[in-house]
Amino acid sequence: MKFFIDTANLDQIKEAQELGVLDGVTTNPSLMAKEGITGRDNILKHYVDICNIVDGDVSAEVIATDFEGMIKEGQELADLHEQIVVKLPMIKDGVKACKYFSDNGVKTNVTLVFSPGQALLAAKAGATYVSPFLGRLDDISTDGLNLIEEIRMIYDNYGYETEILAASIRHTMHVINCAKIGADVMTGPLSSITGLLSHPLTDIGLEKFLADYKKGNS
Ligand code: G3P
16 A cells, blocks of 8 residues: 655655655645645745655646646646646546546546546546545545445456545544555555554553663663
8 A cells, every 4th residue: 555645744744755654745735825835836846845855656736627727737747747646626627637648648646536436437537546535525424435445346347557545534544444445545644644653552562672671781
C-alpha cells in the first residue's frame, strides 16, 4: 500500500519523507489556501518545492472546469516537474480531460469521487488514480469504506489498472481498514501516518528492555 500525505505544508511533508515511508503527496486548492499559498506563480512554485522534497507522485489540481481550460492548465502543471500528476474533478469535462491526458502520457488523478459509477468512468478514461473521499461520506452517515470495497471489486472484475487512492482519510483506522480492503494508496494527514506508530505495550516493553540492559551493564 502506498502512503501519500494530504497537505501542502512543507514541514509536514519533510517529516513524513524523513520517516522513510512516504510515496507521494496530494494537494487541493483548499490545502494550498490553508498554507496561505495564493497567486498562480506562488502556487506553481510551491508544487515544485513539494516535488523537490518527495520522491513520488505529487497531485496538482486544476482550477478550470471546462475542457480547454483543464487541458491548458493541466499541461502547464505537468510541465512543471516529472513527478506532477494532474488532478481533475469528476465532472463531464474532467473525464474528457482525463482521457486526453492518459492518451498523451500524462498521469492523472480524478478527484471528488463519491460513487462506484464515477470510479468506473474514471478507469475507462484511463485515470492513473481515482480518489474516493472516504471521510466526507462518513461525515454524512454513509459508509465510505463500502465505496472503496465496491470500487475494488469493479476494478478487479475487469483488470483496470487505475489505482484506488483512498482520500479524505482522517485517522489511523481509516488507513488500516483501507489496507484490509486493498486500496492501492491512502492519502491522509501526517497524524494518520504517525498515529500508526503508537502502542502502549511497545513503550512499556522498550522501557523494560532498557532498564534490564542498564541493570546488567552498570
Ligand atoms: O484528499 C482529499 C482531501 O483533501 C479531502 O479531505 O478531510 O477535507 O475531507 P477532507
